[in-house]
Amino acid sequence: MPRSVANKLRQPRRRSAEMKKITLRFLLVLAAVSFNSGPSIAAETCQQIVANDLRKCGTQPAGLLRPVSELNGCFEVKIKAASPWNATGVRLERGRRYEFKVLPDKVGEDPMWYDASLDATPEGWTEESHKEMNSGSWFVRWYVAATDWLGYRRVTSQDWFYLMGMVAEVGDQLIPIGNGTTDTIQRSGEFCAFANDLPWTYRNNKGSLMLRVQELGK
Numbered sequence: 001m002p003r004s005v006a007n008k009l010r011q012p013r014r015r016s017a018e019m020k021k022i023t024l025r026f027l028l029v030l031a032a033v034s035f036n037s038g039p040s041i042a043a044e045t046c047q048q049i050v051a052n053d054l055r056k057c058g059t060q061p062a063g064l065l066r067p068v069s070e071l072n073g074c075f076e077v078k079i080k081a082a083s084p085w086n087a088t089g090v091r092l093e094r095g096r097r098y099e100f101k102v103l104p105d106k107v108g109e110d111p112m113w114y115d116a117s118l119d120a121t122p123e124g125w126t127e128e129s130h131k132e133m134n135s136g137s138w139f140v141r142w143y144v145a146a147t148d149w150l151g152y153r154r155v156t157s158q159d160w161f162y163l164m165g166m167v168a169e170v171g172d173q174l175i176p177i178g179n180g181t182t183d184t185i186q187r188s189g190e191f192c193a194f195a196n197d198l199p200w201t202y203r204n205n206k207g208s209l210m211l212r213v214q215e216l217g218k
């Protein structure tokens with residue numbers, strides 16, 4: 001057989017081998033993507049929403065609230081320290097489980113917010129802030145102790161400035177979030193979140209935290 005004819009007969013075999021390699025590479029990539037899928041990939045599709053700073057939690061008619069399923073099962077919302085409600089307009093459903101997670105700040109550092117001049121993390125005043133208050137003037141120490149004793153802090157079982165979630169409609173369900181938690185919703189309603197502060201001292205708060213809420217299922 002002439003060499004040129006033999007070469008032509010070999011070419012389809014080469015092409016077939018190349019096609020097999022390409023198919024194998026494609027399947028390996030597909031397998032890697034499938035292996036990595038789940039909450040982390042779903043989290044990248046979270047929708048950004050803007051909370052209402054002024055409206056009280058649970059005052060929007062239930063029919064106007066958006067279910068999390070309309071937001072790809074996940075949303076991110078800025079929780080401002082100076083807002084007593086941060087009403088999201090998003091409805092969390094009874095019996096469903098959700099993950100709440102505070103994200104790092106824009107430069108990847110631990111997130112912080114501020115009660116006037118006091119530093120706080122999502123889990124409340126820092127140790128230095130507690131020391132500063134304990135070594136302050138007699139009036140400041142008396143004021144903090146008195147409001148504590150009278151139970152004026154919005155959630156007395158949690159530290160000052162602890163990040164709290166709330167689901168409100170028929171009744172209120174409080175969710176201590178801090179840096180992050182998972183919880184099952186007892187009664188459907190609007191999701192809101194706030195820094196745990198005295199009801200009348202939100203005006204001197206500064207900063208915000210970015211919170212991600214993801215539906216995990218039943």
Ligand SMILES: [Ca+2]
Nearest residue numbers: 115201202205
């Ligand atoms: Ca304050």
